[in-house]
Amino acid sequence: MTVKKYLFFISQNYSFAILRPLQKAIIERGGEVRWFLYGDEINHAFLHDNELALTSIKAIKQYQPIAVFVPGNTVPSFIPGLKVAVFHGFNSGKLNRRGFEDHFNIRGCFDLYCTQGPNTTNKFHALAQQHGHFSVVETGWPALDPLFTDVEHDKIKANNKANILMCSTFSRNLTCAPILLETIKQLSSTGRWQWKIQFHPKMDAEIVKQYKAIESEHLTFVETDNVIPLLQEADVMLCDTSSVLIMFVLQGKPVVTFNNISPRDYMLNISQAEQLAPALEKALTRPKALMANIERFICETHPKQDGHSAQRVLDAVDSMLAGQLINRKKKPLNLLRAFKMRRSLGYWGR
Structure with a gap:
C-alpha cells in the first residue's frame, strides 16, 4: 500500500500549533508529513524531535507530496501537490490596502479552501462560483481540535x-x-x-x-x-x-x-x-x-466542536484527489508572484 505523503508549508511560528492536529490525523491514517520552513520569521527550534523538515524546493520535488497544507496566504505553484488553504486565523474584519476584508482575498494560489463555519463558507462558495479555480469544503479548523x-x-x-x-x-x-x-x-x-x-x-x-x-x-x-x-x-x-x-x-x-x-x-x-x-x-x-x-x-x-476537523480536511483532500471535487478552471499563472517566490526561495528549476 502506497504511503500518502503531505507537506506543511509555513512561515510563522504560530503555524506549528495550527498544523499539528492535522499531522496527528495524517499519522493515525498511516500517512507521513514533512515540514518546509520558509522565511526569516520562523524559529526552526520549534520543530519537535520527531518532526522532519525538508530544506529545499529540490527536496520537496523529490518527496512528491500529494497535498500541501498552508496556514498562510501564498504557496509556490511550482512545488507538487494539491494546494490546500487551512487559514492562520478567523476573519477578524481587518481590511487590506484596497479596503477589502483580507480573509477573503483570493490570490490564485489554492485548489481547495477548508473553511471554518457558515459565515466564511458562504462567502467562499460565492467566490468559488465567481473565480472557478478552487473548491470549498466546510471542515472546521484543525487548529481547534485540541x-x-x-x-x-x-x-x-x-x-x-x-x-x-x-x-x-x-x-x-x-x-x-x-x-x-x-x-x-x-x-x-x-x-x-x-x-x-x-x-x-x-x-x-x-x-x-x-x-x-x-x-x-x-x-x-x-x-x-x-x-x-x-x-x-x-x-x-x-x-x-x-x-x-x-x-x-x-x-x-x-x-x-x-x-x-x-x-x-x-x-x-x-x-x-x-x-x-x-x-x-x-x-x-x-x-x-x-x-x-x-x-x-x-x-x-465554528459549529463543529467535536475535535475532528483535521479528519474532515483529509477527507476533503481525498475527495478532490479522487475527482469528486472538480474545479472548472485552471488557477491563474500569477507570473509576478511566481517570480518573487522563486527569487525568495532561490529556485529557478522546473
Whole structure:
C-alpha cells in the first residue's frame, strides 16, 4: 500500500500549533508529513524531535507530496501537490490596502479552501462560483481540535482567582497594548485577578519589554507557539482586533475588546482605559444576553466542536484527489508572484 505523503508549508511560528492536529490525523491514517520552513520569521527550534523538515524546493520535488497544507496566504505553484488553504486565523474584519476584508482575498494560489463555519463558507462558495479555480469544503479548523478534545477545560484553579488573558495584535493602529499598559500594571498590582499576557509574534519589541517589566506574582508574560492552553485556562480575555479573540469566544467565554474596529454583540467593547475594570467585572458575571449572543456567534463561525476537523480536511483532500471535487478552471499563472517566490526561495528549476 502506497504511503500518502503531505507537506506543511509555513512561515510563522504560530503555524506549528495550527498544523499539528492535522499531522496527528495524517499519522493515525498511516500517512507521513514533512515540514518546509520558509522565511526569516520562523524559529526552526520549534520543530519537535520527531518532526522532519525538508530544506529545499529540490527536496520537496523529490518527496512528491500529494497535498500541501498552508496556514498562510501564498504557496509556490511550482512545488507538487494539491494546494490546500487551512487559514492562520478567523476573519477578524481587518481590511487590506484596497479596503477589502483580507480573509477573503483570493490570490490564485489554492485548489481547495477548508473553511471554518457558515459565515466564511458562504462567502467562499460565492467566490468559488465567481473565480472557478478552487473548491470549498466546510471542515472546521484543525487548529481547534485540541481545544475541544484535551482535558485542559477541567483544570482546577490553584488560587481560586479569576484568570484574565490579554492578547493583542501587532498593528500600531489596532493594538491596545501601549494604551492599557499602566492600567494593567495598576490592576495586576492589586492581586484581585491572575493575569497572563500573550502577544502576536510580530509585536513591537519595546512593547514586549515594557510588559515583561511589570511581571509579578499576579502577572506573567508568556511567549509560546501554542496559545490553546492559555485560552482554556482563562475565564475572560482582554483583546483588541486580533483574531485570537474568536478562538476564545468559541469556548463560550466572554471577551472584552478595546477599540475593536468592528465590534459585535458577542463582545464587550470599550474605548477608554478607565472602562477596563468595570468591563472585566461584568464579563466575569457572564450576563445572560451576552452569553446568548456568544452562542449564536459560535453556530455561525465554528459549529463543529467535536475535535475532528483535521479528519474532515483529509477527507476533503481525498475527495478532490479522487475527482469528486472538480474545479472548472485552471488557477491563474500569477507570473509576478511566481517570480518573487522563486527569487525568495532561490529556485529557478522546473
